[in-house]
Amino acid sequence: MESLKPLKHHADVLDAIIESSYDGLWICDGKGKVLKINRASEKINEVKAKDVIGRNVSDLVREGLFDKSVTLEVLKRKKRVSILQTLNNGKTLLVTGNPIFIEGKLEYVVTNDRDITELIHLKEELEESRKTSLKYYRKLQDALKKERDEENRIVFCSKVMRSIQETIQNVSEVDVTVFLQGESGVGKSRLATMIHTLSERSKGPFIHVNCGAIPENLLESELFGYVKGAFTGARKEGKPGMVELADNGTLFLDEITELPLNLQVKLLHFLDSGIIKRVGDTRERKVNVRIIAASNRDITQYVKAKHFREDLYFRLNIVPIIIPPLRERQEDIPLLIAYFLERFDEKYGKDVTISPEAVDLLCRYSFPGNIRELSNILERLVVMSRNTQIEAGDLPDYVKENIFVPIEGYSPVSPLKTTLKNLLAEYEMNILKKALAVCKTQQEMAKLLGVSQPTIARKIKEYRLNKRKS
Ligand SMILES: Nc1ncnc2c1ncn2[C@@H]1O[C@H](COP(=O)(O)OP(=O)(O)O)[C@@H](O)[C@H]1O
Ligand SMILES: [Mg+2]
Structure with a gap:
């Protein structure tokens, strides 16, 4: 470059270029006098060109317009300098000053201001959102872990459940076939999941097949899969069955008594060989699964009636686990109540508790639906509850009425040898005994049994029932 005094035309072009820059530009001479600033710089620095042109930047710094001047730095150091400058208006600028030497002499300093406030903002926001997503990720992980736990x-x-838990722990370590037996709702599915998650296969799939829920004509292809064209309505590409999907994992065959005899043969073959053939296929496939079977029926009856193959039964029943119904382990009920209350309180954001009388009443209930029923009852109570405490009176009628059922093991010696009157009296006495055990006052008993308090008082006297509890 020869000089800054080019032809008029050149000067115009140069001006246009300087003005068009999105970055702010300052041009000073070798002494620090401002020669030109563009519009972008006026805007960024909130100054007017006419107020600064012709002035020396050291004066501008002294007057407090800037906290530091990159021009002065360039003049001092005679090389390119970049600084971050914070303006009074809160903007952050990245300022770079370039020295321009003409014949070895520093003649001009061209400074470039770039407003990076937005950029910093964006970076902060990015950082913030990264932190937030990390936080949610952790929360999610925690929740998942809690769920898994x-x-x-x-x-x-109860002792019986302790020993079942020990068995579960032991069998989870080995690949042995487990057969879970118990009424609906006692926890068979839960125990099956537990065996899987505690086992070496926990990283593999857990496939739950409810043999009773799949229509019989679909069961074979659902279990073993099929190849293309195996039957009308079959998917074109064919499909792997549940057994195949459980490869390297656990196959949970629920309601196994519902498996038709022809499939029992096929299952037995698979259990013995580890090999399956999809429906319509000639190819054999090796599948590595651990089997857990379950039934809520008395499978021995099925075997006796020849509805269930004895050889398959023996093959499945290597480790039998019999889970007793809830009514046979009543000591578990209060713990389960506390457990479900906590879960549902959390789920519905409530703080519901339960009175000892209500717990007492629940402990006497027979729970034909077992733990599932208990869980359902409590969920409904928590959802419906407006008070903070569930009282005996809030329980469903069938739970309350359940105390009318004669005491366990009670049966009249011989109904034919005694009068109806005596039998009814005995029955009535038993009902009163049960009511006495769950109610605190005679009023409460009267309400529960739907009679007046004097009637209760009279009957208590008549049967000489002394309240055992305080
Ligand atoms: N011992 C237990 N402790 C806590 N919850 C249980 C227990 N056993 C079962 N449950 C819960 O009770 C419900 C019914 O259990 P589930 O395993 O489905 O019974 P099943 O398969 O025997 O019908 C499920 O919600 C399950 O998580
Ligand atoms: Mg189940």
Whole structure:
């Protein structure tokens, strides 16, 4: 470059270029006098060109317009300098000053201001959102872990459940076939999941097949899969069955008594060989699964009636686990109540508790639906509850009425040898005994049994029932 005094035309072009820059530009001479600033710089620095042109930047700094001047730095150091400048208006600028030497002499300093406030903002926002998503990720992980831990936990205090838990722990370590037996709702599915998650196969799939829920004509292809064109309505590409999907994992065959005899043969073959053939296929496939079977029926009856193959039964029944119904382990009920209350309180954001009388009443209930029923009852109570405490009176009628059922093991010696009157009296006495055990006052008993308090008082006297509890 020869000089800054080019032809008029050149000067115009140069001006246009300087003005068009999105970055602010300052041009000073070799002494620090401002020669030109563009519009972008006027805007960024909130100054007017006419107020600064012709002035020396050291004066501008002294007057407090800037906290530091990159021009002065360039003049001092005679090389390119970049600084971050914070303006009074809160903007952050990245300022770079370039020295321009003409014949070895520093003649001009061209400074470039770039407003990076937005950029910093964006960076901060990015950082913020990164932190937030990390926070949510952790929360999600925690929740998932809690859920997993929940599944790996069973609530109990009864001896029988302790020994079942020990068995579960032991069998989970080996690939042995387990057969879970118990009424609906006792926890068979939960125990099956637990065996899987505690086992070496936990990273593999857990496939739950409810043999009773799949229509019989579909069961074979659902279980073993099929190849293309195996039957009308079959998917074109064919489909792997549940057995195949459980490869390297656990196959949970629920309601196994509902498996038709022809499939029992096929299952037995698979259990012995580890090999399956999809429906319509000639190819054999090796599948590595651990089997857990379950039934809520008395399978021995099925075997006796020849509805279930004895050889398959023996093959499945290597480790039998019999889970007793809830009514046979009543000591677990209060713990389960506490457990479900906590879960549902959390789920519905409530703080519901339960009175000892209500717990007492629940402990006497027979729970034909077992733990599932208990869980459903409590969920409904928590959802419906406006008070903070569930009282005996809030329980469903069938739970309250359940105390009318004669005491366990009670049966009249011989109904034919005694009068109806005596039998009814005995029955009535038993009802009163039960009511006495769950109610605090005679009023409460009267309400529960739907009679007046004097009637209760009279009957108590008549049967000489002394309240055992305070
Ligand atoms: N010991 C237990 N502690 C806590 N919850 C349990 C327990 N056993 C079962 N449950 C819960 O009770 C419900 C019914 O259990 P589930 O395993 O489905 O019974 P099943 O398969 O025998 O019908 C499920 O919600 C399950 O998580
Ligand atoms: Mg189940």
